[in-house]
Amino acid sequence: MITTDDVAFLRSRHGVKALENADRLALTPDSLIADVAELRARYGQRAAALAETVRCRRRAVGRLRDPQHWLLTDEALQQATASVVAAHRAAEIARRFPGAVVHDVTCSVGAELIELTAAAGIGGVLGSDLDPVRLAMAAHNVDGATLLRADALTPTSTADVLIADPARRSGGARTFRIDGTSPPLLDVLTLYAGRPLAVKCAPGIDYGTLRARFGFDGQVQVVSLDGGVREACLWTELDDGVAQRATVLREVDGRLHVEEVTDLESDDASVGPPGTWIVDPDGAIVRAGLVKHWAARHGLWQLDPKIAYLSGDAIPPGERGFAVLEQVPMKEKPLRKALADRGCGSLEILVRGVDVDPDQLRKRLRLKGTTALTLVITRIGARGVAFVCEPGVRRPY
Structure with missing residues (x-):
C-alpha cells in the first residue's frame, strides 16, 4: 500500500x-x-x-491525459473518471453556471479537478478528500486547484457548484446499489439539498427507484464513451426542464463527436418488420430510457415495443448497423441450415430479450465455412426470432 x-x-x-x-x-x-x-x-x-x-x-493510457506524469493507485485508477468524460462535464458546468466556483468533495487523485481547472468559464476549483495519500497525489497531478483534507459529509465550502463521486468499488468489486456507495449516495443528496450538485453513479443505478422512493427530482444523465457506458450523473437541478438525458461521446481520428438525446424530444417511433438494417442503440440511450426518442430522431422503428433493437433503411451517423439477409425461427436446426447454406465459419451473436448464451450456441451450431456473419437474436411478441445479417458496418460522421 x-x-x-x-x-x-x-x-x-x-x-x-x-x-x-x-x-x-x-x-x-x-x-x-x-x-x-x-x-x-x-x-x-x-x-x-x-x-x-x-x-x-x-x-491509464487512453483513459487519462498524459498518464506518464500521474501518481496513481490501482483502486484510484479504477475509480477515476475518463478525461474525455470529465472535460465534457467541466464544459457543461461552465455553460450552466458561468463563473462558478466548483468544489469536488471526493476529489481522489484529481481526474475531475484537472479538467475543471482547464475549462474556460469556471471561476475557481476546490478539491477535498479524506484519504491523505490520494490528496497528496492530487497535489502532484493538478495545478491551479485549492486542496484540503475533509469528509465529503462535512460541508467545508460555500462553492457555487459541488461534485461528488461516491466510491462504487470495494476490493475490486463494483456495486450498483443505491445504498452501496461510500459515502452513501442518499446522504450526499440529503446533505447538499438545495445546492447545485452533480453526483456520479454507476450506470446501472435504479434511477426509477431513486425518483419514486427517495424523491429525487433532478436530471439523470447517462454517459457513454466510445461505445462503453461509463456513468450516470445525477444533477440536482434540471437544465431547461430535461429530466432524462443520454450523452454519447465518441473520439474518431482525434475529434470528439457528441450526441445528446433528452426526454423533451418526440418519442413517436413506430413498430414494424425489419427494414434494410438492424441497429443496436448506444448503451447510454438504452439505459436512459430514450430508445424511442432516438429512433424518432433518426427515422428508425422498433421491432418490438419492449425491445431496444431498432430497424430502418439507413444507419445514423457514427452508428453500427447490420444488413438483414434472412429471418429464421429461433430453433437450432433451421439456424444451422441457414448459416451452413451461406458458408458461415465466423459468427458474431447479439442477443436482446431472449435467454441465450452466445458462446454455447455458437459451439452447437458447428460452423464449418469461411464467411463471416452476424446473428441478431431477439423477441417479437412472445416469439423468439433470429436475423442472419452481414457483419456490422459503422456509418462515418
Whole structure:
C-alpha cells in the first residue's frame, strides 16, 4: 500500500529518476516478482510504490491525459473518471453556471479537478478528500486547484457548484446499489439539498427507484464513451426542464463527436418488420430510457415495443448497423441450415430479450465455412426470432 512518504519520494528528484528506471522494466504478471526484487535491491521499501505507479500509468493510457506524469493507485485508477468524460462535464458546468466556483468533495487523485481547472468559464476549483495519500497525489497531478483534507459529509465550502463521486468499488468489486456507495449516495443528496450538485453513479443505478422512493427530482444523465457506458450523473437541478438525458461521446481520428438525446424530444417511433438494417442503440440511450426518442430522431422503428433493437433503411451517423439477409425461427436446426447454406465459419451473436448464451450456441451450431456473419437474436411478441445479417458496418460522421 502506497503511503504519504512514498508519494513524497515519488515527487522528489530522486523519485522521478527512479520511476524512469522502473519504466524500463517489463512489470508484467510473468516478470513482476523478479522486477520488484530488482527494484527492491536499488530502492528498498519504495519498490512496491514504484512498480504500482508505473503499472497504473500504463493502464491509464487512453483513459487519462498524459498518464506518464500521474501518481496513481490501482483502486484510484479504477475509480477515476475518463478525461474525455470529465472535460465534457467541466464544459457543461461552465455553460450552466458561468463563473462558478466548483468544489469536488471526493476529489481522489484529481481526474475531475484537472479538467475543471482547464475549462474556460469556471471561476475557481476546490478539491477535498479524506484519504491523505490520494490528496497528496492530487497535489502532484493538478495545478491551479485549492486542496484540503475533509469528509465529503462535512460541508467545508460555500462553492457555487459541488461534485461528488461516491466510491462504487470495494476490493475490486463494483456495486450498483443505491445504498452501496461510500459515502452513501442518499446522504450526499440529503446533505447538499438545495445546492447545485452533480453526483456520479454507476450506470446501472435504479434511477426509477431513486425518483419514486427517495424523491429525487433532478436530471439523470447517462454517459457513454466510445461505445462503453461509463456513468450516470445525477444533477440536482434540471437544465431547461430535461429530466432524462443520454450523452454519447465518441473520439474518431482525434475529434470528439457528441450526441445528446433528452426526454423533451418526440418519442413517436413506430413498430414494424425489419427494414434494410438492424441497429443496436448506444448503451447510454438504452439505459436512459430514450430508445424511442432516438429512433424518432433518426427515422428508425422498433421491432418490438419492449425491445431496444431498432430497424430502418439507413444507419445514423457514427452508428453500427447490420444488413438483414434472412429471418429464421429461433430453433437450432433451421439456424444451422441457414448459416451452413451461406458458408458461415465466423459468427458474431447479439442477443436482446431472449435467454441465450452466445458462446454455447455458437459451439452447437458447428460452423464449418469461411464467411463471416452476424446473428441478431431477439423477441417479437412472445416469439423468439433470429436475423442472419452481414457483419456490422459503422456509418462515418
